[in-house]
Amino acid sequence: MFNSDVLDRVAVGVDLANARDRGLLPGTTIDRPSWIFEAHGFLPPARATDWRALTLVAEGVAQLLRLVAAGEHQTAVTRVNQELSARAVTPFVEACDDTWVLHLHAPDVHFADGWATGLAAALAISYSTDDAHRVGCCAAQGCAALFLDRGRNRQRLYCSLLCQNRSKSRGYRHRRSRR
Numbered sequence: 774m775f776n777s778d779v780l781d782r783v784a785v786g787v788d789l790a791n792a793r794d795r796g797l798l799p800g801t802t803i804d805r806p807s808w809i810f811e812a813h814g815f816l817p818p819a820r821a822t823d824w825r826a827l828t829l830v831a832e833g834v835a836q837l838l839r840l841v842a843a844g845e846h847q848t849a850v851t852r853v854n855q856e857l858s859a860r861a862v863t864p865f866v867e868a869c870d871d872t873w874v875l876h877l878h879a880p881d882v883h884f885a886d887g888w889a890t891g892l893a894a895a896l897a898i899s900y901s902t903d904d905a906h907r908v909g910c911c912a913a914q915g916c917a918a919l920f921l922d923r924g925r926n927r928q929r930l931y932c933s934l935l936c937q938n939r940s941k942s943r944g945y946r947h948r949r950s951r952r
């Protein structure tokens with residue numbers, strides 16, 4: 774489904790932004806978070822990929838996604854449009870094993886540049902399909918992680934079950950102590 778393909782890309786952006794905020798990027802040779810791409814069904818970067826370039830992409834997308842999560846949509850869209858005109862969005866379809874894969878950038882660009890382009894295009898499509906609102910920031914105290922709400926009801930508040938449980942027991946303690 775086209776939309777899930779777009780959301781998979783936004784999910785990579787969210788994970789890149791969180792990894793960057795947690796100090797996991799660029800990482801050393803052994804602990805580079807290639808899983809971010811694999812977890813969402815994309816090819817990981819080649820071993821020789823320059824992770825400093827990917828870290829810059831993560832910084833840009835972190836700023837952008839925080840604007841989206843904060844509801845600063847006009848500013849976010851202006852940035853998305855600037856990215857789109859600065860980069861060559863060149864959709865093309867490629868046969869991959871027994872399926873067809875849509876790329877949003879020219880085939881010969883650097884991995885990081887390709888993702889910067891793909892993320893800008895995915896966010897642009899997210900806005901036009903009313904999916905950008907799925908990007909949120911964790912409501913748990915002391916956590917600022919971004920998340921992508923893929924649920925039907927779009928009521929997600931927390932980045933993880935851990936933060937959800939932490940907030941619930943905290944609220945419980947708070948109510949008890951007020952009695």
Ligand SMILES: [Zn+2]
Nearest residue numbers: 911916932936
């Ligand atoms: Zn959290």
